[in-house]
Amino acid sequence: MKPFTYERATSTAQAAARAASVPGAKFVAGGTNLLDLMKIEIETPAHLIDVNGLDLAKIEPTPDGGLRVGALVRNTDLAADARVRRDYPVLARALLAGASPQLRNRATTAGNLLQRTRCPYFYDPDQPCNKREPGSGCAALAGYRRMHAIVGTSDACIAAHPSDMAVAMRVLDAQVETIRADGTTRSLPLADLHRLPGSTPHLETTLDAGELVTAVVLPPPPGGVHVYRKVRDRASYAFALVSVALVRQADGSGRVALGGVAPKPWRSEEAERALASDPQAVVDGLLKDARTSPDNAFKLTLARRTLDAAIADARSSR
């Protein structure tokens, strides 16, 4: 690990200003992703701004009947919140399907959204990787890519986004609230937070330098039956091969987002209009531009079957 200086943030505005002005500064929240990457020197911040002391650990109702989740709410606490379990069970389920209890006790809402890919070549400094080292190439394209994305990818990068929580938040139409280095705040749809790789896979989000995520806002509960179905190589403590977040209404209509298949939570509001009449058409729409290799072509079939299984779960739980 490279040496770094350390400070505790005292206010959100100060944290954002410092992060933009101190060379090589990064925020640390739970540290479960950042420290992992610092140990192998894939992340080499010269300065850490510890945001844990900030007053961002609350879950509060919003005036319109939604919920504002502070950036520092731990994954365990979000999954355990009675309102989340009752009104947004897809989110509680997605959180509980991720990582391990120990990790969820530290991992935060913002850190989870901003965690980096688990592409094994990204983790291996001896391999070319456009995300780690722009312009160096992509080892995965010529390598083993069973875990990699099949849609939203580019010739520069085929990494998948690993978060379960983000897939559920996408299906819930979450908004991300931030504060920027100049002290201004904004709110953006979660759908717009993550970038597709294109020719610049090292640019992963639309956040500005120093921009601090302060909260994720859930709109009023969408009703319906919620399912989060995750398929992985072992029953627990493993990343998704494919996951489905489903909110299904009594008439069979609803919303679907996929995890494990793309560089960001993957949803198409247009494709999901077919949910009641022809669920497979939803997957067709979501994966219509898929580019697979023999290693990961199984994800096409797995996505179909996982959506089928999620719909069956939703039907049987009413």
Place this chain on the structure above:
Amino acid sequence: MNESDAIDPSRRDALVFGRDLLLGGAAARWAGPSPAQAATANDPQAPVTVKLTLRVNGTAKSLALDTRTTLLDALREHLHLTGTKKGCDHGQCGACTVIAGGRRINACLSLAVMHDGDEITTIEGLGAPGHLHPMQAAFVRHDAYQCGYCTPGQICSSVAMLEELRRGIPSHAGADVAAAPTATPDELRERMSGNICRCGAYSNIIDAIGEVAGVRT
């Protein structure tokens, strides 16, 4: 810079440790206390040392550590509490599980400096020969290990896990996420999935935990 400026571990605000202070930069004007020992101003790659206090197993321990020191290395290498084990050092095995502020965490993925003032319980704090914690005694009774390397993590994890269950924290094993969880064998297994046992002593581990939880496994 005044070396004797003690850093009050109870102060959660306005602590800056680093080169900026030596440089008299913005951070020095913005924040108060001094670093225990800072890197030389012209070498951005020099180690940075900070003073902090950990309350480990009920005793306050003051340390001066490189900022890079993980909580795990602080416990093992600096406080010589070697009960907590380093398996993977990457959050993947649970051997380093300790209880920090009442919650089980992976000590390998947390910086010691982030725990300044925190209450940490390690396997040494749960019990010792002669006065074992009930979970330690159950592990012995059920022969819940082979090499024993994962055992301290399994025990710290299971003690905190039963407390999580008692507090009603749900898990992936529950059929209805809104319902209060109950201790079932499936629940115990899922909740212990963050602790890997290379020897595969799982069946005895779950029996030991089940006995303490009052569940037939």
